[in-house]
Amino acid sequence: MALSLTVNGQHYSLDVELDTPLLWVLRDELNLKGTKFGCGAGLCGACTVHVNGQPTRSCSTPVEYLDGAEITTIEGLSENGELHPLQKAWVAEGVPQCGYCQSGQIMTAAHFLANTSSPSREDIVTAMSGNLCRCGTYSRIVAAVESVVDGVGHFEPEQEEV
Numbered sequence: 192m193a194l195s196l197t198v199n200g201q202h203y204s205l206d207v208e209l210d211t212p213l214l215w216v217l218r219d220e221l222n223l224k225g226t227k228f229g230c231g232a233g234l235c236g237a238c239t240v241h242v243n244g245q246p247t248r249s250c251s252t253p254v255e256y257l258d259g260a261e262i263t264t265i266e267g268l269s270e271n272g273e274l275h276p277l278q279k280a281w282v283a284e285g286v287p288q289c290g291y292c293q294s295g296q297i298m299t300a301a302h303f304l305a306n307t308s309s310p311s312r313e314d315i316v317t318a319m320s321g322n323l324c325r326c327g328t329y330s331r332i333v334a335a336v337e338s339v340v341d342g343v344g345h346f347e348p349e350q351e352e353v
């Protein structure tokens with residue numbers, strides 16, 4: 192199938208099988224290795240990217256549904272060579288341990304903050320609850336998201352394209 196995708200602002204025309212999960216197109220065809228394979232079954236969130244502005248599990252999203260879609264991966268989250276406020280907060284709070292789940296965590300958090308102006312801690316915990324971390328970094332993830340909400344990360348929410 193000839194597939195047209197815009198990934199991190201760049202247009203691609205790809206020849207791939209219809210049932211290929213987006214994750215493998217990103218990693219194997221486009222060499223974007225920041226998005227990780229965890230469970231492969233849509234359960235852990237490690238493979239989360241944004242598809243047309245929505246957080247999406249790329250391991251279980253066949254590309255046949257994505258012709259013409261706009262994708263953002265962790266590599267495209269920052270702008271003008273500057274880390275995204277969440278990425279800065281992740282560094283400041285020392286969130287990652289093995290790091291494997293973290294790009295999916297950040298992509299989920301980025302969508303959440305872009306659409307929620309002043310969340311409570313409970314809102315953050317709920318928003319992040321679908322992303323699993325084998326290393327148990329949950330409290331630091333919440334602290335990092337909270338620091339951005341509090342302005343430490345100088346984050347200004349923007350409405351993402353839906």
Ligand code: FES
Nearest residue numbers: 229230231236250
């Ligand atoms: S690898 Fe996609 S949800 Fe776990």
Ligand code: FES
Nearest residue numbers: 289290324325326
């Ligand atoms: S940091 Fe290791 S799985 Fe989350």
